[in-house]
Amino acid sequence: VLTDLLSVHQNDPTKFATGGFAGRIQGDVLVANCSVENVVVSNINDYTGGFVGYTEGVTKYDDVSGLLQLLVDLLENVLNLIPGLGLGDLVTVLLENDVPIGNLIPCGYYRPQINNCSVTLSKGDLGNAASEAKDYVGGFVGKQVGTVMDTCTVSGLKSVTANDYAGGFAGATMDALIRGLLTKLGGNISYSPSTENTNCTVQSVVNSSEDEQSETEATLWTITGTNYVGGYTGMTANSNIVNSTVKNLGAVTASGDYAAGFVGQAT
Numbered sequence: 001v002l003t004d005l006l007s008v009h010q011n012d013p014t015k016f017a018t019g020g021f022a023g024r025i026q027g028d029v030l031v032a033n034c035s036v037e038n039v040v041v042s043n044i045n046d047y048t049g050g051f052v053g054y055t056e057g058v059t060k061y062d063d064v065s066g067l068l069q070l071l072v073d074l075l076e077n078v079l080n081l082i083p084g085l086g087l088g089d090l091v092t093v094l095l096e097n098d099v100p101i102g103n104l105i106p107c108g109y110y111r112p113q114i115n116n117c118s119v120t121l122s123k124g125d126l127g128n129a130a131s132e133a134k135d136y137v138g139g140f141v142g143k144q145v146g147t148v149m150d151t152c153t154v155s156g157l158k159s160v161t162a163n164d165y166a167g168g169f170a171g172a173t174m175d176a177l178i179r180g181l182l183t184k185l186g187g188n189i190s191y192s193p194s195t196e197n198t199n200c201t202v203q204s205v206v207n208s209s210e211d212e213q214s215e216t217e218a219t220l221w222t223i224t225g226t227n228y229v230g231g232y233t234g235m236t237a238n239s240n241i242v243n244s245t246v247k248n249l250g251a252v253t254a255s256g257d258y259a260a261g262f263v264g265q266a267t
Contacts, residue, residue: 017052017053021117038122039121046135048134049139049171051140051154053141055141055145114150114152115148115150116152117152119153133163133226138165138167139167143170144172144195153202154203155204157205158205158221163225164227168202169244170234173235173241176192194239197241199244227258230259231249236267238267
């Protein structure tokens with residue numbers, strides 16, 4: 001178990017997630033009223049976003065036996081010494097090693113919240129050329145799991161390129177599946193905290209003039225990929241997108257399956 005704790009993030013594909021504000025946001029986090037201006041974002045790995053590369057919540061457990069506190073006390077020095085290691089990692093590793101902690105009941109989910117934030121791209125191009133394209137590339141977020149975003153904006157887009165999951169706002173938006181074994185009830189429980197996007201906007205460079213033609217004179221932007229390509233998000237699963245807008249989209253191109261002006265696939 002200790003060995004696994006020391007290497008818990010070693011094979012995590014999101015550890016190199018890249019964004020203008022943060023690479024990776026996880027857990028009980030609030031980001032509000034923040035802006036990134038004139039940023040250039042590039043990444044040779046998956047999970048790339050203009051503002052954040054990857055967001056995900058964590059499961060909240062109810063400790064009905066006191067076992068969780070005992071484990072925390074026992075491994076307190078380990079948790080404090082390893083950067084980035086938290087209680088969620090500890091529970092995950094223990095479950096994977098079949099440690100009998102059946103009395104830990106999932107009772108909730110901490111969803112990150114990103115409110116009233118914006119990113120303005122300098123060069124406006126996200127993602128590598130088609131021959132080297134990676135997965136999960138979005139104008140604001142590469143992959144959004146169990147996360148709430150409200151009144152967030154990405155502007156200055158010229159192009160988004162990915163292999164799978166390319167979107168003007170998010171490469172993919174999806175719910176987080178929680179599983180927990182209720183040994184005393186003799187069954188399983190699972191539920192899915194959804195991702196929520198409200199009042200979010202994607203747009204290209206808009207003409208700085210204040211006349212009525214400035215909107216129509218905005219630069220059109222393009223989005224290109226193999227599968228799951230959308231003007232707002234390449235794929236959304238068990239999630240809500242409300243009052244959100246894609247502006248100045250010139251073309252959506254996919255060589256494989258699922259492409260559309262707003263959502264490549266909704267499922």
